[in-house]
Structures are given as C-alpha cells and as structure tokens.
Amino acid sequence: MRRSTLGLALALTVLVGGLVSVASADHPPRPGSDDSGLSENETATLWSKAPNECLTDAEYEERYGEERTSMHALGNCTDITFKEPPETAEHWTAYDFESLEAGDSETSVYPDNAELNDSVFIKDAHATIFAVQPSTMVHLDDEETSLYLAPDGELRGFVDYRVAVPDDESESNQSVEWSVVDHEVSEVRVKQDGDVIAEQDGQHTPLFDYELAGAGSSTLTFEAEIEVELEKEITEQVGNETRTRYEYPTDSVTVSQTLDVDVYNLTAYIYHAEYPDGDSGVAIHQTQPWHGYVLTEDGDATVRGVWRYYTARDTDWDYLVHSNRTDEEVVHSDALPVYTRAFPSEVGPRAEPIRDGPEIREVWGFESESPAPTVHENVEIGIVDEPYVRSYGLAVRYDEIDRDHLEVQGIVRGESADIIEPDGGTEREIRESNLTVETVEENETEATLRIELRDAETGTPIALENPFEDHPRVAPIGHEQRSGYITIGDQRVETNASGVAIVTIRTPGSYTAEYHPGSWRTHDPAYVGDRASVGWHPLSTISGWLTLIVDVVRFSIPFVVALYAGLKLGSFLRIPEDQHR
Known part of the structure; x- marks a missing residue:
C-alpha cells in the first residue's frame, strides 16, 4: 500500500497549470458559473474555507468579467452561517459528483488522500468515499470533531486503478506479447461494523442508498473488488515449425476505505x-x-441550542492525481464535495420570541474546551473562544406548551428525535412554597434570624438538608433526598427536617432570603421559589440606643472641651470698647 504526497502534487501542479479547471483550492467555483440548480446566493454560501479576499465590486468585475450579488460579495469577505442545517451542501455534492471521471486502463485517477493498493497486474487501485449525506461534521472541542450521519442516507464512492501490462519479450527462438483481455470493478459494497448493508455491481462512481443500525459510534467501510484478465501470447520457433500458445493469467484486488x-x-x-x-x-x-x-x-415558540452551522468543501478532494506507468500529473479537481458543519456559537442557547417567549429554567451539560483550534484557518465564524457547556438537556417554562406537536430537532438535516416517556410517568407536580424570615435575637453587634420553609398549600416543612449525603448507602429506604438551597446575604443555607434554618448576621442592612428549589424533573412534588425580607440595625434595640448615646457622648467630649477652651480664650483676648475711644 502506498500513498502520494500533497507536496509532490503541488509541485506537479505548476507543470500542468494549463489543465487546471475552474475549481481550485483557493478559488472554488464562482456562484453562477455552474448548472447545479442552486441560485447564485445559495452557491455563495458553500465555500467557507476559501480565503476571504474582500474584493470590491470593481475589482471582482475586472478579475472575472462579471457582476455579483450582495450575498456573493458578503461571501467573498467573510463566512456565512446558518440558524439550522442547510440543504445546499447535499444539493451541491450530488450535482458535482456527476463530473467525477475515472481514467482508462492505463491511468488511475485518485485524490491525494486515497489509500492505494498494488497487486501483480493492478496498480494504484483505491476505493475512496466521496461523500456520505445527510450528515453534519460537528466541532466538539479543541481536539475532536465527529461526523454524524442520518440513519438513512446516501454514500457516493470513487473507484479506480490501472492495469500494469508486462513488457513484451523477444529471444532467439521465442517471443512473448501481452495484451489486456478484460478489466472491471466487479462488485462494490458498504459495510457497517463489518456487516454488509448495501452492495451492487461494480462501477467507478457508485451511489448507495443505505440504512444504518443502532446509534452512536460506528465504522462505515466502502469496499470494491477489481478484476483483471490478460492474454499472454507465446510464440516459439521449433525447427522449421512456428508454434503459438496462449495463457490467460488473472489478478484481483480488494480495496477499501473505512470512516469513523x-x-x-x-x-x-x-x-x-x-x-x-x-x-x-x-x-x-x-x-x-x-x-x-x-x-x-x-412553531412560534422555540428554543435553539448552542449549535450554529456553516458549509465548506472537503479539502481532500481539492486535487486529483492522474497516474500512469511512467508519470503522475496533478490537477485541480472538478468535483468538490461539500459538508455541513456545526459549531458552538457565542450566541449560545436562546428562546424565541425573546420577549414573552419560553423561559429556559435549567441547562444540563458538561463543560468542553473551545473547538476553535479544529476550524480551518480561513474560516471566520462566531465560534466560542472559551470553554462552553455542551448541553444534553434543558428545562423550559412557557404559558402553553402543545404536547401533541412538541418536536426535538436534530443537528443533521431532516432528523428529529423519537420522544420517549420514562418508566414511572412524565408528570411532575409543582407547588407554591412559603418562605418566612424573622429576627429572633439581636444586640448591638449581631442578629439571629430564623428562616422557615413550608409547603404553601399543606404547611408541610420542606427539608433541604440531607444527613446521609456523605453516606448514601446508609440512608433509610424511602428517604426523600431533596436538592435546593436558600440564600441570604452572602450565605447559603439549607433547612433541617423541621424546615428551619438559623442564620447570624453582623452587618446592618436589609436582607432578602430566597429559596432556590432543585429541578422539578427530579422531585415530586416540586416547588417554585419564594422570597422574604427582613431588616436589622443596632438602633432597633434598647441596648443599641444606649450604646449609641454612650458612643456619641464619648466621642463628643474632645470637641466640647475644644469649643469651651476656644470661647474662654476669645473672652480673655477681647479688648473693651472704651479703650478704642
């Protein structure tokens, strides 16, 4: 098995510049220059990996001899993103696949990333996946991207090879001539985790409809069988007699590519x-x-997750190598598969409409590093540049949710979730809570507050402490563990089994106690929060007033003495009026 290098490809491209097609790594097809069926505005959004040149309208018209739309101008200057997975990537890929052509028996055509195989008579053989769609490539974190495939989709492949015919030979009394009798791609197939899920007679550019089993990580393999038959004509001179015999050697090879x-x-x-x-x-x-x-x-009330989308070509198909017995020629590819890509946006999860719309109450997820390092250097999008929460669930509150039309939309175009109701039912009861706070003891330096939390309807205490939190295995059977807490000032407290918490404060002021209930999804009954306020100042106590009076008298003595001395000194220095006369 061998593989050509992109460095060689780039070097050879210089020699074949006259053969370069419209499509290239730096300058993909211009919007409006194809018959894909996409509008110029739609085509302009496909090429996020192309350099953002920001040409003026005049510069563009001078270079290409044509005008452009406003969307095309925007696409030349930056990269265009989408609120939901677009269908343009699949549409373009299906159209461009038709321009992919294999070589003849003496020439193999392959992308630079192809896994090449050689056998006795078959050289530079490969089976390479062109595209699998519907799909979305997701930028998950700083080291990982994953390709998510719809369970039902299409795989487009490319198979090629060349036949290595041995040189003819001639000796004094014998000559050997070689020729090709037949060669073909005899069979192509697709496997999932080693099991064949689709197969058909061989061709160079097969298109498969497939159905995938299960969910989560899997391997997809595109495989092809290639067969060759040669004729070996042997001519011998025996005395005055010429004898000819024929041999028909065959060769075959299996080539494949596996995709995670x-x-x-x-x-x-x-x-x-x-x-x-x-x-x-x-x-x-x-x-x-x-x-x-x-x-x-x-569809007026929606919640959008963290993911936004853009489209970009698969750069592995930027160049094609044309390999024959003596040479390799590299050209820009006429066929460029395009994929939809998802990234965590700086906008983050949001509900729409923004005013009077749904309220996101809770987000469950885990923190991931920014996937910005996995994005192509030419791509400019609003990706998060700091760690973000990759959410796997949300709790939402809205005035009226239509259960019969509730839909969970997927990141792969056209996919939505199968909604499952867990065992034990999906209904949760949410009740009002009643939070009270009162001052039970106070002096000039501190106050003791009593906070009480109860069910507003039944008066039952709501206990937030879990005495078995550190030793859950010894908790009694049926013991209810309720999460949640109460904040007051800079303190965070939990109520005991009687629904009471005692708090000491030492700074005068007004205090608001607030109950932050745990998720209603994990509690039955669940509660909404409540608030209560109380104020405290040392002057609100008799001892506080006495302390204030004593302090005022104590601190005012130096000022009184100074005032008295000043008055006496002024009286001493005053000159009687009759002495001025």
Whole structure:
C-alpha cells in the first residue's frame, strides 16, 4: 500500500497549470458559473474555507468579467452561517459528483488522500468515499470533531486503478506479447461494523442508498473488488515449425476505505409539569447533540441550542492525481464535495420570541474546551473562544406548551428525535412554597434570624438538608433526598427536617432570603421559589440606643472641651470698647 504526497502534487501542479479547471483550492467555483440548480446566493454560501479576499465590486468585475450579488460579495469577505442545517451542501455534492471521471486502463485517477493498493497486474487501485449525506461534521472541542450521519442516507464512492501490462519479450527462438483481455470493478459494497448493508455491481462512481443500525459510534467501510484478465501470447520457433500458445493469467484486488462515524439516531426523554399559575413546564434530555425544540403547533415558540452551522468543501478532494506507468500529473479537481458543519456559537442557547417567549429554567451539560483550534484557518465564524457547556438537556417554562406537536430537532438535516416517556410517568407536580424570615435575637453587634420553609398549600416543612449525603448507602429506604438551597446575604443555607434554618448576621442592612428549589424533573412534588425580607440595625434595640448615646457622648467630649477652651480664650483676648475711644 502506498500513498502520494500533497507536496509532490503541488509541485506537479505548476507543470500542468494549463489543465487546471475552474475549481481550485483557493478559488472554488464562482456562484453562477455552474448548472447545479442552486441560485447564485445559495452557491455563495458553500465555500467557507476559501480565503476571504474582500474584493470590491470593481475589482471582482475586472478579475472575472462579471457582476455579483450582495450575498456573493458578503461571501467573498467573510463566512456565512446558518440558524439550522442547510440543504445546499447535499444539493451541491450530488450535482458535482456527476463530473467525477475515472481514467482508462492505463491511468488511475485518485485524490491525494486515497489509500492505494498494488497487486501483480493492478496498480494504484483505491476505493475512496466521496461523500456520505445527510450528515453534519460537528466541532466538539479543541481536539475532536465527529461526523454524524442520518440513519438513512446516501454514500457516493470513487473507484479506480490501472492495469500494469508486462513488457513484451523477444529471444532467439521465442517471443512473448501481452495484451489486456478484460478489466472491471466487479462488485462494490458498504459495510457497517463489518456487516454488509448495501452492495451492487461494480462501477467507478457508485451511489448507495443505505440504512444504518443502532446509534452512536460506528465504522462505515466502502469496499470494491477489481478484476483483471490478460492474454499472454507465446510464440516459439521449433525447427522449421512456428508454434503459438496462449495463457490467460488473472489478478484481483480488494480495496477499501473505512470512516469513523456517529449514527445520528436521536432519542429524547421528556418530563412534563404544570406550574401553580397555569404555565407549562417541559424538561427534555437528549442522548446526542441537538438543534432545538418546537413547543407549539404553529412553531412560534422555540428554543435553539448552542449549535450554529456553516458549509465548506472537503479539502481532500481539492486535487486529483492522474497516474500512469511512467508519470503522475496533478490537477485541480472538478468535483468538490461539500459538508455541513456545526459549531458552538457565542450566541449560545436562546428562546424565541425573546420577549414573552419560553423561559429556559435549567441547562444540563458538561463543560468542553473551545473547538476553535479544529476550524480551518480561513474560516471566520462566531465560534466560542472559551470553554462552553455542551448541553444534553434543558428545562423550559412557557404559558402553553402543545404536547401533541412538541418536536426535538436534530443537528443533521431532516432528523428529529423519537420522544420517549420514562418508566414511572412524565408528570411532575409543582407547588407554591412559603418562605418566612424573622429576627429572633439581636444586640448591638449581631442578629439571629430564623428562616422557615413550608409547603404553601399543606404547611408541610420542606427539608433541604440531607444527613446521609456523605453516606448514601446508609440512608433509610424511602428517604426523600431533596436538592435546593436558600440564600441570604452572602450565605447559603439549607433547612433541617423541621424546615428551619438559623442564620447570624453582623452587618446592618436589609436582607432578602430566597429559596432556590432543585429541578422539578427530579422531585415530586416540586416547588417554585419564594422570597422574604427582613431588616436589622443596632438602633432597633434598647441596648443599641444606649450604646449609641454612650458612643456619641464619648466621642463628643474632645470637641466640647475644644469649643469651651476656644470661647474662654476669645473672652480673655477681647479688648473693651472704651479703650478704642
């Protein structure tokens, strides 16, 4: 197995500049220069990896001899992103695949990244995946990108090779001549984790419809069988007699490429609740990255996740190598597959409409490093440049959520989640809580506050402390563990089994106690928060007033003495009026 190098490819490109097609690594097809069926504005969004030259309209027209649209001008200057997975990448890839052509029996055509195989008579053989779609390449963190595939999709492949015919030979009484009888790609197939899921008769540019099983990490293999038959004509001179015989040697080789993918079979686990004021609550947990929620039948109320999208070509197909027996020629590829890519946006999760729309109450996820290092150097997008929360679930509150039309949309175009209701039901009861705070003891230096938390309807104490938190294995069967806490000032406290917490404050002022309940998804019943306020100042106590009076008298003595002395000194220095006369 061998592989050509891009350095050689670039060097040889200089020699074949006259053969370069319209498409190139730095200058992909100009919008409007093809018959893809996409509009000029749509085509302008495809080439995020191209340099952002920011040409003026005059400079562009002088270089290419044509005008451009405003969207095209924007695409020349920056990279265009999408709120949801676009279909333009699949449309373009299907169109451009038609321009991919194999070589003849003496020439093999392959992209620089192809895994090449040689056998006795077959050389530079490969089976390379052109594109798999619908799919989305996701920038997850600073080291990882994953290709998520729809369970039902299409794989486009490219197979080629050349036949190495031995040289003819001639000796005094014998000559050997070689020729090709037949050669073909006899069979092509697609495997998932080693199992064949699609196969067909061989061709150089096969198109497969496939169905993937399961969800999550998997391997996809594109495989091809290549067969060759040669004729070996042997002519011998025996005395005065010429004898000719024929041999028909055959050769075959299996070539393949394996791709690591994630099968995007999205499932969502859902919990419902109703708030005391009649608002609806929904908590949704997804097993894979997700795009957004649609909460109403008309689609007016939505929640968008952290992911945004752009489209870019697969740069492995920028160049094609044309290899024959004696030489290799590198040209720019006429066929450029384009993929949709997802990235965590600086905008982050948001609900729409912004005013009077859904309220995001909780986000579950885990922190990941910014995936900015995995983005191509020419791509300029609003990607987060700091660690971000890769959410796997949200809790949302809205005045009315339509359960029959609730939809969890996927990051792969056209995919939405199968919604699953967990065992034990999805309904959660949310009640009002009642938080009170009062001063139970105070002096001139501190005050003791008593905070009490109860169920507003039943009066039952709400305990937040978990005495078995450090030793959960010894907790009694049926013991309810309730998360949540109360804040007051800069303190964070939990109520005991009687629903009471005692707090000491030493700084005068007004204090507001606030109950922060745990997620309603994990509590039944659950509660909404509540607030209560109390003020404290040392002057509110008798001892405080006495202390103030004593302090005032003590600190005023030096000023009184100074005032008295000043008055006496002034009287001593005053000159009687009759002495001025």
